[in-house]
Amino acid sequence: MSGLEIRGLRVSFDGFTAVDGVDLDVRPGDLRFLIGPNGAGKTTLVDAVTGLVKAAGSVRFGGEELLGRSVHRIARSGIGRTFQTATVFEELTVLQNLDIAAGSGRSMWTMLRRRKGVPEPVARALETVGLTELADSPAGTLAHGQKQWLEIGMLLVQDVRLLLLDEPVAGMSHDERQATGELLQRISEERTVVVIEHDMDFMRSFARSVSVLHAGKVLSEGTVAEVQADPKVQEVYLGHTSTEVTADVAVQEA
DSSP, rough: OOEEEEEEEEEETEEEEEEEEEEEEEEEOOEEEEETTTSSSSHHHHHTTTSSSSEEEEEEEETTTOSOHHHHHHHHTEEEEEEESSOOTTTTTTTHHHHHHHOOTTTTTHHHHOSSSSHHHHHHHHHHHGGGGGGGGGGGGSSHHHHHHHHHHHHHHHTOOOOEESSTTTTHHHHHHHHHHHHHHHHTTTEEEEEEEOHHHHHHHHHHHEEEEEEEEEEEEEOOHHHHHHHHIIIIIIIIOOHHHHHHHHHHOO
């Protein structure tokens, strides 16, 4: 299992610095949440890690430098991401979506035809994301949360070792959020997971560690309790008084 090491990461657009010298360490097997106000630089940071924007500094995963590599080379390094809106082939079945994600190097016809058996990595991903019983259903008929789970499954069959998930529970019901959090916990037993999130209840329930970004910089890091108790975080983000946050943390720890 590999961790993510970021040093002095800087991203600027037309003179505006969106990510301003960020240092970040995500240990192997962590379930790290990135939180912060809109414009804090969370998504831009992930864009830099995955090669979608040019950046200065250093981003290393598994001991290999990522900055300067193409998006495809970074993906082949075992890094995968999701976006706020799930991207799946809605006319194809759940199984076909997973088969295509797993099947680089095989012809489209080979991947789309019905097979007598399901490849073991695909079957394992179906079970992990809880979609085994819906394997033959068109992806377009899935509920909102199930589409997000399918997209995560499409990363799993590619043997991604670092998952970067952008607001994976946005628009989900309470039950879907709970199931997603439990899914991320299972995935992080064998992989490293970084989650951009605005849902503070979800963060409190499932984060193993938290990094708070503000104005392109890391404002605070630590456990949920440590971050919530940080006066800097209370002032610029959580909007609570010290007494309220302390009481909230006490309830969480009880």
